[in-house]
Amino acid sequence: MTATLRLLASAIALVAGLCVLTASAADLPKESQKKATAADILTLQKYTEDIVAEPAKNKKLIPGAKALVLILGTRGDPALAAQATTVGKALEKKDYKAAAAAAQGLLSPKAEGKAVTFEYDLNDVMAPFRLTRSGGLNIEKDIKDAISPRGTGKIEPAVAELIGARTAPLADIIDTMPNDKAKTNSAMTAKWSKFSKDMAKASKELTEEGGKGDKADPKKLIATLKKLDASCSNCHNEFRD
């Protein structure tokens, strides 16, 4: 399945206050979004540079790079969204040099007012959850390391904050991309949407609690991570082959 999203258009909609999702990425604390955006830009620059340097070895980074483009497109900054989608379009065309060059411009994006679209699929959106060595952002492992029976039972607030600030926008995007099974009837589509919204809600809570830094409640962080993890598993049990 492929989808195209007018990121710039959606960013403008957010600015205009047209977006009334209950737990959307736009509701995340500004400070958390700022920190996550800085981390995402650095990672996207590194991924695109690595792809240019050794394309054969680093092609596995392409889905994760596309996901970072999507995440940056949700942060409520139209110029950043436009610049990010330029990176996405170049990745789609397999012009990796152009992608890396456009990624360099992310720190001071020039608003061109052009709505760029690019193609991505659910596999791209799920890429950040994979292990770092598989081109992901290690999100699933970070969650499991904290909450599984053999896990540490704790997580750094800043790590939790960054996970939430990434999974919240991904949840909103997943919500718009029901897979074939979720499209078989409206009840199935509603289930898909519910799991996505559960994921968005837990992600937002995680970002908020993690954003408290030293004052974050360690128990609440773990309880919220478990809620987030349940939203993933519930959807996988129902919809993933």
Ligand code: HEC
């Ligand atoms: C609403 C449904 C839904 C939610 C919520 C969801 N997923 Fe998924 N996930 C899927 C489906 C469907 C696939 C298979 C995608 C495909 O066909 O490529 C998948 C694939 C994956 C993959 C495999 C990617 C690969 O091919 O290597 C990972 C890892 C993953 N999900 C982790 C997560 C984590 C972690 C969360 C929660 C933070 C999550 N998912 C939330 C539906 C969901």
